[in-house]
Amino acid sequence: MPPTHQAYDCVVLGAGPAGCTAAALIAQAGFSSLLVDRDSLPREHVGESLMPETYWVFEKLGVLEQLNQSRFAKKVGVQFVNNTGKESQPFFFRNHDPHPSSETWHVERAEFDQLLFNNARAKGAECLDQTRALDVLTDGERVTGVRLQSGGQPINVDARVVVDCTGQQSLLANKFGLKQVNPNLRKASIWRHYRGADRDESGGGVKTIISHTRDKQAWFWYIPLSGDIVSVGVVADNDYLLKGRGKPEQVFQEELLKCDGVRQRVEGAEPLDDLRVAKEFSYSTDRPAGDGWVLAGDAWGFIDPVYSSGVYFAMKSADMAADCVIDALRHDDPSAARLGAWNDEFSAGTKWVRKLVHAFYSGEFRVGKFAKEHPEHMGALTNLLIGRMFHPDVPKLFDDLDPWLERMSAQSADDSDEDEPADGLPAIA
Structure with a gap:
């Protein structure tokens, strides 16, 4: 079905969490909005574990009640398993803050994205799937529209x-x-789903499990979903994982055999026939906006799946970008300066998550050991794991963490304490 109009205040390309968020908020503000996606919805997608701070975007969108009543598995924490198979104590988010925002969900993305798509429509956006954006229309350097195709002839x-x-x-x-x-x-990454795998719901819900392989060349995610399904994926350097090692199925099984923390949990479970591959997914963009256009979500950039920040970053960036779009439309000034005004604050926050990702891949970051030496930073670290990247205490964490990592890399860690959890916090091996 083609769009019903030839002109809109705003056209949003892509109906993932970012696009649905932006379209809903802009339409809710009273502006004509068109949301299009090239695929047929609902569709499967990676990125099933949410960060707790996504709560506030859900609240703004008005979908919290739907999520609370959904079948999505309640995510209450995270657990880490080191390369020897030693498990940390479960790390429950509510112990840091008992507010409802400290717990979130593991979601089936097809159903989750459809919920957000329907919400954008309910807020007043015109929403079309199976509609491809062929190009953007320009007047000089200003973007003035899009060229779309939805089954028939392309239209401007x-x-x-x-x-x-x-x-x-x-x-x-x-x-x-x-x-x-x-x-x-x-x-x-290579990932698939299992039916009938181990499911630990102690603590009132499920947890994301992050587990290293024995040689520390790769790590696995383990995300229990609803309906006795678990999402399992392996992540490693692109060259190591995908070059010269045979088919992805074979590589996945080879890495699984080296990861006791996950192998034991899927023993006897049924692997589903849905193996998928993604590669070189960490990237950034030079600028967030230009005259008449703005980026949000993964189109703006993506860091890494390790801390489950992807959906939160997508929705939070779209939330902030939508505020700028609304401001620009109200002032009839869709300039790069107005449309990109959200970027400095957002980039300042995501910088700290990016640094924490690099700490994870350094091989030297062990929360238990760091906590013993710097217990004053555990609140800031927890804030980052929850998604509170804008908290004023977060930058202070890296004043000590950066030199600490350098020191750890320059000396051999004591085997007696390198994996020891501190105060219920996870040890990252």
């Missing part, structure tokens, strides 16, 4: 603002040459 649709939420497709970032792959995080 004018827009005062175009919001690119096309994910890793990154339509505008690729068109304008803004995308930069992070050379230090050229990772790849």
Whole structure:
């Protein structure tokens, strides 16, 4: 079905969590909004574990009641398993803050994305799937609309603002040459789902489990979903995981045999026939906006799946970008300055998560050991794991963590305490 109008205040490209968030908020503010996606919805997607701080975007969108009544598995914490198979104590988010925002969900993305898509429509956005964005329309350097195709002949649709939420497709970032792959995080992942795998619901819900392989060349996620399904994925350097090692199925099984923390949990479970691969997914963009256009979600950038920040970053960036779009439309000034005004604050927050990701991959970051030496930073670290990246105490964490990691890399860690949890916090091996 083609769009019902030839012009909109805003066209949002991509109906993932970012696009649905932006379209809903802009339409809710009273502006005509068109949301399009090239695929048929619902569709499966990786990124099933949410960060607790996503709660506040859900509240703004008005979907908390639907989520609370959904079948999605309640996520109450995280647990880490080191390369020897030693498990940390479960790390429950509510112990840091008992507010409902400290617990979240593991979601089936097809159902979750459809919920957000339907919500954008309910808020007044026109929402179309199976509609491909072929290109953007321009007047000089200003973007003035999009060229769409939905089954028939391509049509031009004018827009005062175009919001690119096309994910890793990154339509505008690729068109304008803004995308930069992070050379230090050229990772790849292989993942699938299992039925009947181990399911620990002690503590009132499920936990994300992060487990290293014995040789520390890779790590696995283990995400219990609803309906006795578990998402299991392996992440490692792209060259190590995908080059010269045979088919992805074979590589996945080889790495699984080296990961006791996950292998034991899926023993006897049924692997589903849905193996998928993604590679070199860590990237950034040179600028967030231009005249008549703005990026949000994975089209703006993606760091790494290790701390489950992807959906939160997508929705939070879209929330902040939508505020700027609304401001620009109200002032009839869809300039790069107004549309990109959200970026400095957001980038300042995501910088700390990026640094924590690099700490994880350094091989030297052990929370238990760090906590013994710097217990004053555990609140800030917890804030980052929950998603409170804008908290004023977070930058102070790295004043001590950065030199501590350098010291750890320069000396051999004592085997007697390198994996010891402190005060119920996880030890990251």
